[in-house]
Amino acid sequence: MADVRFPELSKEEPDAEGVLATWFVSDGDQVAGGQLLGEVMVDKASGDVLAPAAGRVRLLVAEEQVARQGTVIATVE
Amino acid sequence: MSTTESATAPAEPALRRLTTARAMAEGIAQEMERDTGIVVLGEDVAKYGGIFGSTTGLLDKFGPQRVIDTPISETAFIGLGVGAAVEGMRPVVELMFADFFGVAMDQIYNHMAKIHFESGGNVRVPMVLMTAAGGGYSDAEQHSQCLWGTFAHLPGMKVVVPSNPADAKGLMISAIRDDNPVVYMFHKGVMGLPWMAKNARSIAPVPEEPYETPIGKAAVAREGGDATVVTVSLSVHHALDVAEQMSAEHGVELEVIDLRSLVPLDREAVLTSVAKTGRLLVVDEDYQSFGLSGEIAATVAETDPGMLRAPVRRVAVPDVPIPYARSLESAVLPTRERIKAAARELVGA
Numbered sequence: 306m307a308d309v310r311f312p313e314l315s316k317e318e319p320d321a322e323g324v325l326a327t328w329f330v331s332d333g334d335q336v337a338g339g340q341l342l343g344e345v346m347v348d349k350a351s352g353d354v355l356a357p358a359a360g361r362v363r364l365l366v367a368e369e370q371v372a373r374q375g376t377v378i379a380t381v382e
Numbered sequence: 383m384s385t386t387e388s389a390t391a392p393a394e395p396a397l398r399r400l401t402t403a404r405a406m407a408e409g410i411a412q413e414m415e416r417d418t419g420i421v422v423l424g425e426d427v428a429k430y431g432g433i434f435g436s437t438t439g440l441l442d443k444f445g446p447q448r449v450i451d452t453p454i455s456e457t458a459f460i461g462l463g464v465g466a467a468v469e470g471m472r473p474v475v476e477l478m479f480a481d482f483f484g485v486a487m488d489q490i491y492n493h494m495a496k497i498h499f500e501s502g503g504n505v506r507v508p509m510v511l512m513t514a515a516g517g518g519y520s521d522a523e524q525h526s527q528c529l530w531g532t533f534a535h536l537p538g539m540k541v542v543v544p545s546n547p548a549d550a551k552g553l554m555i556s557a558i559r560d561d562n563p564v565v566y567m568f569h570k571g572v573m574g575l576p577w578m579a580k581n582a583r584s585i586a587p588v589p590e591e592p593y594e595t596p597i598g599k600a601a602v603a604r605e606g607g608d609a610t611v612v613t614v615s616l617s618v619h620h621a622l623d624v625a626e627q628m629s630a631e632h633g634v635e636l637e638v639i640d641l642r643s644l645v646p647l648d649r650e651a652v653l654t655s656v657a658k659t660g661r662l663l664v665v666d667e668d669y670q671s672f673g674l675s676g677e678i679a680a681t682v683a684e685t686d687p688g689m690l691r692a693p694v695r696r697v698a699v700p701d702v703p704i705p706y707a708r709s710l711e712s713a714v715l716p717t718r719e720r721i722k723a724a725a726r727e728l729v730g731a
Binding site: 324326330369 | 398399400401404574576577580585
């Protein structure tokens with residue numbers, strides 16, 4: 306199982322909180338390694354969330370929910 | 383998906399979803415891989431990736447020779463695009479906001495649109511001029527206009543206005559491959575940008591391979607027999623929302639036609655639908671007078687006004703500049719409330 310973490314968009318502020326803007330996949334979808342899973346946003350900067358491996362994705366954070374950089378927001382089993 | 387279904391379903395990845403912005407960028411990238419004569423230029427298209435995400439990732443893939451940040455001089459870089467196109471390249475030029483066309487109108491209208499005709503058809507201008515349109519986010523009178531009626535009014539340019547991710551990619555590829563100048567107008571509200579108002583219809587499945595969406599062909603976004611709503615771009619999303627409400631609340635089924643292109647205009651699609659429903663509502667986020675909504679009404683009136691069982695209705699922007707104040711802006715935009723009120727009057731619901 307591979308963890309998917311909220312990407313570090315703000316280097317200056319490692320503890321910065323952001324928002325899970327969009328999931329492009331649904332919970333339980335089969336995904337390919339490197340596939341675009343979602344988009345996150347810290348302030349007005351946005352970043353991509355990619356699948357670390359192929360497998361079934363489990364989404365742990367809902368869209369619009371606030372999360373800290375580095376926290377696990379999904380897993381790929 | 384339930385566990386029973388997943389046990390029998392093939393283990394293929396689900397068709398991936400994209401935002402409209404990402405679908406546009408993917409379309410451009412796939413064409414750039416195919417044809418080295420395609421270059422992208424405009425303000426903030428390279429390092430920034432396009433302020434509405436239409437060119438994100440292209441600089442990393444294709445480098446600064448083919449993805450070029452320009453100075454703030456629309457006349458210079460649109461003229462550069464026209465020259466490159468005349469010489470056989472296929473430039474994709476971004477005008478950051480449609481509202482800014484004024485300073486560069488000579489290049490757009492007197493050169494890009496006319497060279498083919500002036501040369502007796504001997505010189506082609508295979509150029510894409512893409513530009514952001516539309517309001518709804520308090521950006522006021524110089525950053526909120528649609529203006530597609532203006533470009534469509536002036537002969538010589540094709541005009542496409544996608545409403546969703548799949549069409550955005552297919553129309554971009556068609557626009558690039560077209561030998562004529564194509565003005566590609568994307569409403570900021572359909573791009574699926576995380577910092578704009580959330581819009582569920584701006585994120586949808588998009589095929590991975592390159593494909594063309596035909597220019598000049600409308601789509602029936604929703605079938606219905608009681609009235610026809612002809613519209614384009616973000617207003618398609620609002621019209622679909624209203625159609626779902628009207629179906630649930632009044633048992634009225636609206637047919638929603640997404641024109642997708644203004645030039646060429648798919649008049650046949652409009653006539654076919656109105657012949658079926660006998661009622662026409664045109665929804666347009668552009669100014670009401672002398673524009674798309676009148677053209678659609680005239681199309682029906684010139685062909686067979688007898689097919690209408692009720693007078694044509696229009697929901698468009700009254701002829702005033704787009705206000706900054708949120709309350710005033712929403713009063714002039716074709717909101718769901720205005721569309722619904724007009725649709726109810728049209729069908730007597």
